[in-house]
Amino acid sequence: MSQVVIDLNADLGEGFGRWRLTDDEQLLSVVTSANVACGFHAGDAATMRRVCELAATRGVRIGAQVSYRDLAGFGRRAMDVPADELTAEVAYQIGALEVFARAAGTRVAYVKPHGALYNRIVRDEEQAAAVVDGVLLAGGRLPVLGLPGSRFLDVADRAGLPTVTEAFADRAYTDEGTLVPRARVGAVVTAPDEVVARSLGLARHGTVDSLSGQRVEVRARSLCLHGDTPGAVALAREVRARLEAAQVDVRAFA
Template identity: 75%
Template sequence: MTDSVIDLNADLAEGYGRWALTDDEALLSVVTSANVACGFHAGDAATMRRVCEGAAERGVAVGAHVAYQDLAGFGRRDMRLPADELAAEVAYQIGALEVFARAAGTKVAYVKPHGALYNRVVHDEEQAEAVVRGIVLADPRLPVMCLPGSAVLRRAEQAGLDGVTEAFADRAYTEAGTLVPRGTPGAVITDPRKVVEQALALATQGRTTTLDGKPVTVRARSLCLHGDTPGAVELAQRVRTALETAGVRVEARR
């Protein structure tokens, strides 16, 4: 059995100008941690400010959702930046969000890589080290959120940062405990029943199954639902209700 306390996080502020992708207001009423896009894969100054204010009002933890600079590809195109450049860009994004968080009466509580950067720092030691260097440059007290066993969590521990292990209610897993690439059929789980089942298994047993039904262990402190998944608000509501009904306490892990 896992700890009976789990954080529920979602990706928010993923719009730009007049274009909006996530229902930030509705999701902020359900989740306990908000991964706020910092302008590189999505998000703009006004959106970041608005989400920080909403999070502060509801007691939701604010996380910097840092990414490769890729607005056109939504941060999901594979890249590999020079380490110094990546470290500087990570620090830049955290700093930008911190301004709006503090103005709203809260703070940046953790950092979570997004998209292609998230997947790369699971295994790429150099890029993982660069991300950690950027976090330390911005604030050496910030925890890092990523998959259990990932390179970035190892590097974070070496740098004295707290690592927050994360699991996904709406993504399929490989036997290695990594996420099935998005281009693979079934990689994103949209069936509400299956999303709830996986959330409960991850939160209460620390396990789930792969696409072909094999068991895989995934022990995590935080559970993610993507804000851009179809029906994300309803899925989040169902997941939170199911967790609480099962006796799991849902609260932010700061």
């Protein structure tokens, strides 16, 4: 039986000016891929530059975490953005991060939508296509991260973009395999033992228990740990240690 391989990603650079939300330096010592905020839901030029430099030094892959233009709502509010505008804004965010990645001696290696945009394109093909067009407009055929079975990954695959399925150790799932909306009680899993157990189940078996207790198949190549979760660094370290102890090969997706 071949060894299980999993990528660990986290949302980083989620600050603005003097305000910092994520412990980027410590998390970059644990994760293999960094989803860097590109200024639309969080982040600014100085933050993007700093995180890219840290990631490059530590050999962590840099991903553009693109979002709706929603600093006040942290990109988690539902928005209706015309497709052509969304395409341009996605390309703009990738391009901004690419400048700092190249200056640090590396490059943007993938794209991951954030928050409300991420959840919208699970089912909305028009918005999904706008994001894909934005990735293409930015140049190259960057891999994209998304929820298994989402319209986004379907559209990206048809457009010739490499797709990477993603699971969340610290988010609750519906019986259909989608994420429980954050407004619902229990949507975010905070108990460390539960997060660790879910990480092992997702990595080794491709399954997780839904909020209602149903076993749901979620086969993913990348596992996300949110950087804004209380105790995120200690939790990420424990998850990685337990995965490696279970003979899971933790490394960036090819």
